[in-house]
Each structure stands twice: as C-alpha cells, then as structure tokens.
Amino acid sequence: MTTAYELRCKGCGKTYGLQPLSICEDCFSPLEIVYDLEYARTRFTRYAIANGPLNMWRYRALLPVRDSYVPKTPAGLTPLVEAPRLGEHIGARNLYLKNDAVCMPTLSFKDRVVAVALANAQDFGFDTVGCSSTGNLANAVAAQAARLGLKTFILVPADLEPAKILNTQVYGATLVRVDGNYDHVNRLCSQIADRYNWGFVNVNLRPYYAEGSKTVGYEIAEQLGWRLPDNIVCPMAGGSLITKIRKAFDELIALGLVDEKPVRFFGAQATGCSPIAKAVKGGTDVIEPQRPNTIARSLAIGNPADGMYAARTILATGGWAEDVSDVEIVSAIQELAETEGIFTETAGGVTTAVTARLYAHGRIQRDELTVSCITGNGLKTTDCLNGAYEQSEAIRPRLADFEIYVEEHGATRQQLSTAGGNHVR
Numbered sequence: 001m002t003t004a005y006e007l008r009c010k011g012c013g014k015t016y017g018l019q020p021l022s023i024c025e026d027c028f029s030p031l032e033i034v035y036d037l038e039y040a041r042t043r044f045t046r047y048a049i050a051n052g053p054l055n056m057w058r059y060r061a062l063l064p065v066r067d068s069y070v071p072k073t074p075a076g077l078t079p080l081v082e083a084p085r086l087g088e089h090i091g092a093r094n095l096y097l098k099n100d101a102v103c104m105p106t107l108s109f110k111d112r113v114v115a116v117a118l119a120n121a122q123d124f125g126f127d128t129v130g131c132s133s134t135g136n137l138a139n140a141v142a143a144q145a146a147r148l149g150l151k152t153f154i155l156v157p158a159d160l161e162p163a164k165i166l167n168t169q170v171y172g173a174t175l176v177r178v179d180g181n182y183d184h185v186n187r188l189c190s191q192i193a194d195r196y197n198w199g200f201v202n203v204n205l206r207p208y209y210a211e212g213s214k215t216v217g218y219e220i221a222e223q224l225g226w227r228l229p230d231n232i233v234c235p236m237a238g239g240s241l242i243t244k245i246r247k248a249f250d251e252l253i254a255l256g257l258v259d260e261k262p263v264r265f266f267g268a269q270a271t272g273c274s275p276i277a278k279a280v281k282g283g284t285d286v287i288e289p290q291r292p293n294t295i296a297r298s299l300a301i302g303n304p305a306d307g308m309y310a311a312r313t314i315l316a317t318g319g320w321a322e323d324v325s326d327v328e329i330v331s332a333i334q335e336l337a338e339t340e341g342i343f344t345e346t347a348g349g350v351t352t353a354v355t356a357r358l359y360a361h362g363r364i365q366r367d368e369l370t371v372s373c374i375t376g377n378g379l380k381t382t383d384c385l386n387g388a389y390e391q392s393e394a395i396r397p398r399l400a401d402f403e404i405y406v407e408e409h410g411a412t413r414q415q416l417s418t419a420g421g422n423h424v425r
C-alpha cells in the first residue's frame with residue numbers, strides 16, 4: 001500500500017485505490033476502507049489517543065484522512081453515562097447510554113460520518129456536495145458544508161419533520177424535497193452523482209462516510225477504561241453504524257488496545273420499517289425491502305444498503321434484533337427523559353424500547369455490561385409529542401395562587417417514580 005488505507009470490495013476483495021466510488025464494478029458489493037494495521041500500530045496507541053484532541057479526531061490514525069488534513073469540525077466525544085434509573089425500570093443493573101443526542105454540531109451521530117466524508121470530498125476536489133437523507137444527515141451535511149464553504153444540494157422525502165427541514169435550510173443549503181420515500185430519493189441521488197460530478201456523502205463517498213461511525217465504538221471502549229461491553233444495542237437504518245461499531249472493536253482487539261472478548265450486537269428498528277430485524281428473526285441475512293410507515297423517520301430506510309452486513313453482525317455475534325411500534329417509541333422517549341434527563345428523537349425511542357424488551361425477554365441478562373446507543377436529539381422530532389402534555393392556566397405572580405396550584409396539581413408529576421409508571425412495554 002502506498003497510503004495507510006485503501007478502498008476494497010467487501011465481496012470479491014478487488015482494490016480500487018482512493019476514489020469517490022462505493023460499489024464494486026465487478027460484483028456490485030459495497031466497497032470498504034481497509035487499513036495497514038502495522039502502520040497504524042505505532043500511531044493508534046492509548047497514549048497517542050489520550051493526547052489527541054477532545055473530539056473524534058483523536059482516532060484519526062484509523063480514519064481515512066490524509067496525515068496533513070486539518071480537521072474543521074470537532075464532532076464526537078459525546079458522554080457515555082450510566083443509566084441506573086432507567087435500569088431500575090427495565091430490569092437492568094449495568095446499563096450505559098452513549099449519548100449522541102448531544103453530538104456537535106447538529107445533535108446526532110451523523111456529524112461523525114459527515115466530518116470524514118467532507119474531508120474526502122475536499123480532497124477529491126468536489127466544490128458541491130450533497131446527500132440523500134432521512135433528516136439528520138441533511139442537517140449535518142448542511143452545517144459542515146457551510147463551515148467549509150462548499151455548495152450543497154440535499155435531497156429528502158417531501159414529508160420530513162419540519163424541524164429537520166428548517167435545520168437544513170438555515171445553513172444556506174439548497175434543499176430539494178422529493179415526492180417519494182427515502183429509497184426513491186437515494187436512487188435519484190445515485191443518478192445525480194454520476195451526471196454532475198458532485199460528492200454525495202452517502203452515495204459515491206459512502207465508504208469514507210461509513211468509517212466515521214467507528215468513532216462511536218472507539219469512544220465506548222475508551223470511556224469504559226479500554227474495555228469492551230458485553231452487549232451493544234444499536235438503532236439501524238441503512239445498517240452501517242452497527243457494523244462499524246463492530247469493526248472498531250475488532251480493530252482495537254487487533255491492535256491490543258483492549259482485551260479480546262465476545263460482544264453481542266443487538267439491532268433496533270421500528271415495526272413500520274423493520275427489514276433487518278425481520279431478516280434476523282428469520283435467521284437469515286437476506287433482506288426483503290419494505291415500504292416504510294413509521295414516525296421514526298430517521299430509521300425509515302426500506303432497502304438498507306448495509307442490511308445484509310448488519311444482519312450478519314447480529315447473527316454472528318449471538319445477538320438479536322427487535323422492532324417496536326410507534327406507540328412504544330413515544331412512550332420510551334418519555335421514559336428516557338423522565339428517568340435519565342435525556343431527550344432523544346424517535347430513533348432513540350426505538351433504541352430505548354428495544355433495550356427494555358431485550359431485558360424483558362431475557363435476551364440480555366440484568367448484570368451484563370450493556371451500552372445502548374442514543375443517536376439523535378428530541379428537539380428535532382417534537383411533533384411526535386404533540387398533544388402529549390397539557391398547558392395549565394397561567395397563575396398570577398402571587399404565593400397564594402401558587403399554593404392553590406400545588407393543591408390542585410402537586411401530585412401529578414413524577415408518576416414514573418411510583419410502581420414502574422404506565423409505560424407501554
């Protein structure tokens with residue numbers, strides 16, 4: 001290898017050098033970045049990482065960027081927090097949350113993938129970038145492209161949540177709403193990328209993009225004191241994140257930064273779009289595309305690009321996949337907020353509800369060290385809570401009025417702390 005990494009086909013192993021390409025010309029399998037681990041061994045050390053910046057670029061020795069690249073977006077290094085109160089609710093004693101609801105700059109884990117994709121877009125000389133998106137990717141591309149001074153075309157399904165549309169347009173991106181679902185949008189983007197020579201982060205730049213997801217895995221291991229957990233629970237849309245957390249763990253083991261141990265991977269989807277969970281439940285890695293119908297829009301990919309690899313990751317590690325209804329998603333968003341003070345979007349509701357079910361069904365044992373990945377912020381999907389809370393009449397600014405208010409309402413808060421609450425399971 002002339003560089004520390006290159007592009008290689010996951011199916012047939014053909015190598016492609018470094019170029020904006022995501023599918024093998026011979027066998028149509030996805031392309032992936034592979035590293036010269038011997039070269040990385042001297043640079044990707046606990047010591048070097050500890051002395052790196054306080055963001056995802058501390059792991060740059062195993063990210064596909066040139067040595068001379070100066071990162072512009074300090075994404076990642078989000079909190080890993082214990083979740084004892086949620087744990088009490090769902091029967092978990094050793095549960096952690098990886099909180100990418102507060103990933104900077106746009107409050108989802110997509111900031112990680114975009115940071116790596118745009119570094120390469122600039123390297124390849126693209127002056128215009130874009131993506132097909134279920135929402136969070138649109139926000140991340142728009143914000144980071146603004147900072148880099150790149151022109152941006154973003155294509156989304158027309159019925160996306162209003163906050164995700166606004167959070168794209170505010171950065172000056174050109175937002176194209178497409179009458180269709182994500183899978184239609186994605187197909188159109190492939191055609192546009194070919195025709196216009198633009199860098200689409202999740203189309204022709206997808207192998208670079210996907211590597212950014214590994215930083216979730218590196219961080220979990222480092223934040224656990226360079227240990228691997230017993231279980232990972234991860235939401236799945238295209239199925240990339242879950243496979244890349246596993247790749248991160250495998251690299252850490254190969255380089256001796258953590259002790260080898262089996263980690264089981266559990267996938268979470270909404271029932272209204274659950275092609276990967278369905279395959280796993282059937283014991284197969286063959287994905288049957290679905291037409292999405294769920295409030296968890298950020299996970300609503302009916303024909304997931306990495307679905308087969310996600311299913312294999314789950315089946316090969318002895319994990320499982322579950323899917324939950326829209327009612328359960330909303331209830332889990334509230335449960336997570338009320339127990340741990342984390343307001344997540346619908347995707348995080350999916351993850352939380354699935355985590356609860358995995359414990360309830362005995363798929364995860366209560367003392368196992370389990371990390372549940374919260375990937376997006378609730379402020380972006382407030383519409384799913386419309387009507388959930390009443391506003392009381394305003395009171396006059398007088399103590400007597402407040403006392404009357406407490407008489408009438410005082411006992412209504414904190415229902416959750418009594419008897420497990422009334423949340424759907």
Ligand SMILES: *Cc1c(COP(=O)(O)O)cnc(C)c1O
Binds near residue numbers: 236237238347
């Ligand atoms: C995109 C997204 C995911 C899933 O990512 P994949 O790598 O496509 O499986 C999970 N959560 C949120 C909030 C997302 O935006």
Ligand SMILES: [Zn+2]
Binds near residue numbers: 012013025028
């Ligand atoms: Zn191939």
